[in-house]
Amino acid sequence: MLNSMLENRYKVLKLLHQGENNQIFKALDTSTSGKVALKIETSENHSLILHEIEVLTDLYNLIGFPRILSQGKHKGRDYIILNYLGKSLHAKFLTLNSKFTLSCVLRLAEEFLYRIESLHKAGYIHNDLRPENVATGYGLNWQSLFFVGFTYATKYIDNDNKRHVLCNDIRILSSNINFSSVNVMNRINSSRRDDLESIIYILIYFYIGTLPWICNKHMSEIDIIKAKVSIVLEPLCKNYPFEFINCLRYVRGLEYDQEPDYEMFM
Structure with a gap:
């Protein structure tokens, strides 16, 4: 080639x-x-x-x-x-000893939310958000961030009736276990709330340097689900910035077809 x-x-x-x-x-x-x-x-x-x-x-x-x-x-x-785009955020993250400052992560959060809101307003769910699927810009766009990797992206608006697609449990899980939402790992059809949950995991990962289920390579899929559920519970949540935990609680409280309040995250 x-x-x-x-x-x-x-x-x-x-x-x-x-x-x-x-x-x-x-x-x-x-x-x-x-x-x-x-x-x-x-x-x-x-x-x-x-x-x-x-x-x-x-x-x-x-x-x-x-x-x-x-x-x-x-x-x-x-x-x-x-x-042409620059390196992935994950590649840059690894060059900085696998940790971003809180101010850096909060700036990333704002960019992520602008991107995901515009993607959702276009009628799509990404379904595979992970650090490797966020790229930096190149040339004149070097300060911008880009979402990439749309292999699993799906429309959540039905083309015929223009309504939100119905929820079902028939879904093929991507390989993105570490950053998938709890609902997706339970084989519940994804919606906008699940993209947001993935973003929160990414932000925690960038700030802390890891996630509990990434540290333990021997955890089963069931164990990972339990770890994700418990991350918002006392006393585990004290290990993470309260802003992220509050956002995670909010996202998990959304109904399947409910439109998120994106401004709440800003």
Whole structure:
């Protein structure tokens, strides 16, 4: 794949990420001499990128989301060309001894809430929020944050009746166990409240440097659910900033189809 030329324009330079279903490369746009990102399926049998194209097309005019520059097939595999972004927040986090200051985390919280509110208002739930799926900007956008990784994103508004989709317990859990909500881990269909719960876990992780269920690699899925439930209870909650715990209690009190009060988090 390296040094391949796509569309007689995009030259593949370097592998950035090897996933289970896709690869991400740094590429050169030879017409502008600018960097771009290439995301391509690892197999001809997968069509996850087509779903991501649909989502990102709907988010095209929103700030803080990758922008599709081109799309196509290479040797039978679907690909998309995206604007180039910086490192993930998780990568930066690891370079800072795995801990951000409280003021830094609170600034991140504000950015996260702007992004997730705009995503929800566009009718989508991310479903896979984790530190690796928040990227820093690049070039003129270096101070911005971007949500990435929309493989599991779903619409929560029914296209036919324009109402919130019904709740059910038929859901395939992503690999994002550490930052998934309790409801999602219990196989309850996700909604806006679950994205917010994931964000709170991410913020606690960035501030504390870990989460109880990440520290213990031998915990079962049931044990992780119990640990997440108990994090808001005394005396465990004293280990975390009360702002995060109050937000977590609020989110867990939301009904499945209830619109969150995003301003409450600001």
